Amino acid sequence: GQSLEQPSEVTAVEGAIVQINCTYQTSGFYGLSWYQQHDGGAPTFLSYNALDGLEETGRFSSFLSRSDSYGYLLLQELQMKDSASYFCAVQGSGNTGKLIFGQGTTLQVKP
Amino acid sequence: DARVTQTPRHKVTEMGQEVTMRCQPILGHNTVFWYRQTMMQGLELLAYFRNRAPLDDSGMPKDRFSAEMPDATLATLKIQPSEPRDSAVYFCASGRGSSNTEAFFGQGTRLTVV
Numbered sequence: 191g192q193s194l195e196q197p198s199e200v201t202a203v204e205g206a207i208v209q210i211n212c213t214y215q216t217s218g219f220y221g222l223s224w225y226q227q228h229d230g231g232a233p234t235f236l237s238y239n240a241l242d243g244l245e246e247t248g249r250f251s252s253f254l255s256r257s258d259s260y261g262y263l264l265l266q267e268l269q270m271k272d273s274a275s276y277f278c279a280v281q282g283s284g285n286t287g288k289l290i291f292g293q294g295t296t297l298q299v300k301p
Numbered sequence: 302d303a304r305v306t307q308t309p310r311h312k313v314t315e316m317g318q319e320v321t322m323r324c325q326p327i328l329g330h331n332t333v334f335w336y337r338q339t340m341m342q343g344l345e346l347l348a349y350f351r352n353r354a355p356l357d358d359s360g361m362p363k364d365r366f367s368a369e370m371p372d373a374t375l376a377t378l379k380i381q382p383s384e385p386r387d388s389a390v391y392f393c394a395s396g397r398g399s400s401n402t403e404a405f406f407g408q409g410t411r412l413t414v415v
Contacts (some may be wrong), residue, residue, distance in 0.1 A: 207305060223403075232406040248316070271408060277344065288357055289404055290392075291344040 192216040192280050202268055202296045204227035210263045210295045212278035220281040222254050222261045223289070226276045229232070234261070236276075273299045303327045307407035312355065314371050314414055319381040322410045325374055332396040333376045334404060335361075335368055339389045339405030347391075383414045 204206040212222070223231040226294040231279045235240050239254035239261060251264040265272055275294040282288040306325040314320055314324050326333050335347040342353055348358040348368035358368060365384070370376045394404040 207372070232408050233394075233404075234406065235403040239327065288346070288349055290346060293343040 192282065192290045194235045194278055194280055194290065196278055198278075198293065199296045199298070201300065203300050204268055204270060206268050207264065207266045208268060208297065210297070211263050212263075212277050212280075213285045213291055214259050214261075214278070214280045215294075216259075216282065216290075217282050218256075218282055219256065219259075222252075223279040223281065223290045224250075224252050225277045225291070227277065227294070229274075230254060233277060262296070268299050269276050273297060303405075305405050306360065307386070307391075307410050309410055310408060311411045312413070314412070315381040316384055316414055318414075320383050320387075320412060320414075322391055322393075324376040324378075324395075324407055324410070326373070326393070326395030327405055330395035330397050330405070330414050332404075333370060334392075334394040334396070335378050336392040336394065337389045338392060338409070345391070347378070347385075354392045356381035357370055364381065366383055380412075383412075385414045388413050 197211045223238045224236040226236050227233040237252040239245055239252050242256055244253045249266045254261040276293045277294045277297050279289045279291045308323045331352050333350040337345045337347055347361040348357050350370050353370040367379045392406050392407045392409045394406045396404045
């Protein structure tokens with residue numbers, strides 16, 4: 191089976207940097223994704239890591255360490271609009287593409 | 302503007318009634334996921350299709366839930382009979398190919414069973 195752990199809540203101030211961690215357990219692994227979901231909205235894709243290292247997309251970066259079964263999402267120059275839930279998701283092995291999501295981390299950005 | 306379309310957006314039904322939710326994946330995507338989202342359980346994977354074939358429905362209560370893809374442009378999730386505990390937001394998502402680096406979500410169907 192597969193399971194993921196991430197903090198339930200994080201609070202930060204505008205302009206700050208925040209890191210949301212994700213650890214996973216899976217019988218097979220293909221990649222780690224991050225999704226953002228605003229209240230009442232649908233999850234939207236942020237980033238994907240299949241290999242170790244850092245992927246940067248604007249203010250958001252995502253990191254993966256396969257040996258540690260660990261990844262994180264780094265949000266820089268926080269803005270009020272970044273207040274949302276952030277989910278890590280594991281893509282299963284065997285090239286099936288099955289996506290299992292963590293419980294999500296609610297980020298609150300304060301002025 | 303390619304997007305996943307789900308209908309209905311909202312559904313209120315009485316316990317015991319049948320509910321059918323529909324999803325039109327993005328044209329050209331060959332992978333379809335059904336997720337259920339509640340406050341307590343987060344995003345649960347219910348069913349997963351590739352090229353219209355079900356690959357995994359282990360997360361779905363088999364006694365009352367069923368998922369099908371009658372053709373490449375339509376996926377359905379059916380609950381019969383519905384129960385109050387089925388109240389949730391049901392999301393459909395589609396993706397492309399085996400690498401599936403990005404899943405595109407529909408806006409969801411908010412189901413309330415009273």
